[in-house]
Amino acid sequence: MTSALSLNTVTVKEKWGLAQCIDGCARHGIPGISPWRDVLQAMGLQAAAKQIRDAGLTVTGLCRGGMFPAPDAAGRAAAIEDNRRAIAEAHALGAQCLVMVCGGLPPGSKDLPGARAMVRDGLAAILPEARDAGVTIALEPLHPMTCADRSVLSTLGQALDLCDELGAGTGVAVDVYHVWWDPDVAHQMARAGTRIAGFHACDWLVPTTDLVFDRGMPGDGVIDIPALRAMAEGAGYRGFTEIELLSRRWWAEDPDTVLQIMKDRHARFC
């Protein structure tokens, strides 16, 4: 059976704000939504929570917390404060998780172990609030090509090691785009078990012309999405498949067309 579909709002971010995304999901019969914080804050938290509730949508995640590494203590403290606000927002939305894009190297730094320690310390600092709020912190390993500037958390194994260390209230967000290449992915998915808090899909295009903004629509690339979804289900995951595209090509399209194609591709390729 096909999994339930969720729209990550970044997929149509150039043309639709959050209110339009919520309406769009309702109109296209898409039962889940995962907002980014910029569109959430632009709409206003209470108004968004109400409209999402009224539309009957499941909030599969809030994107995103993280970005912990910073050159100085003030920067790191500011990141932790911002993550506390993100936890409150995720709680207000009833989001299934708060997705963590952990952050890259601080500007000018080559100290990768140091940046990883900043991530761990930042997560440890916010976890008590997250647990109190009942918000699952979903660590999202990002593709290694983002290591310098977006995420020093690069593999599912590394994310699960961090979950082991941090304990209750943590899980992982698995995005096929970030993990498909990993020779260890089947093993780590099984290891993840019930800690899989989200499953994101898009596709790897050949060639890929940009390190950030050239993700493909499912079916247009080389990722064996059903195989990865089967691994997640084998581990016990029964949740939504969230489609999240950062793509200049799809941003230029009419969002209603994007949602139509997304639904079709989800049915055929996820």
Next chain:
Amino acid sequence: MTSALSLNTVTVKEKWGLAQCIDGCARHGIPGISPWRDVLQAMGLQAAAKQIRDAGLTVTGLCRGGMFPAPDAAGRAAAIEDNRRAIAEAHALGAQCLVMVCGGLPPGSKDLPGARAMVRDGLAAILPEARDAGVTIALEPLHPMTCADRSVLSTLGQALDLCDELGAGTGVAVDVYHVWWDPDVAHQMARAGTRIAGFHACDWLVPTTDLVFDRGMPGDGVIDIPALRAMAEGAGYRGFTEIELLSRRWWAEDPDTVLQIMKDRHARFC
């Protein structure tokens, strides 16, 4: 002490053929060279071997064998034949290793385990000749962003698993560009031990604007090259540092300037 330096010819490929690279190394006091097969074949194997010998250069590697996956048996057999010629060339040059870029998914395929099996089978097929010729097969894990179209061999751990399986005559080529992000790299370097057959350096630029042709000169990016070199030396490696840049920016420069800067950066950042 600074390691010995080797020029990988791709670094100046737009302006110099192999004869000019050999002369350039001699002129700049660079003791090692690692030719690509296209410039080698353009110059002629015997002429190249003689000029390199006369210049007293060490051939730190021949780039490259591999590219095993293909859509059909004929394509896979042709790849194996080509790798046999590469072994003969490496032997004639007295190269310290034949570097393997193993290949990506066959066109139209999403079967990553299948492509990995083709790589393993191709390597197993050529190993007897490599052993007879005394040519070390250096498996080079490539950055995961190349998984679809260049190398389904993505991590040092995966390469060493393959070495374990294939046995004598195999080793690894460690390029800092491909492994720097890996949370498991220190462990895998130690595991590699004497199987490290080559050590390549360049740098990861922020931002990186192309998935293939935007490598940085050591010192211009975020890779902690000395830390990685120390891991290799801790494992017992005492060989050359080969500088290998695929970079539109550096290809546009005068090659004598590139070699000058390369020497300076090698002394300061490797």
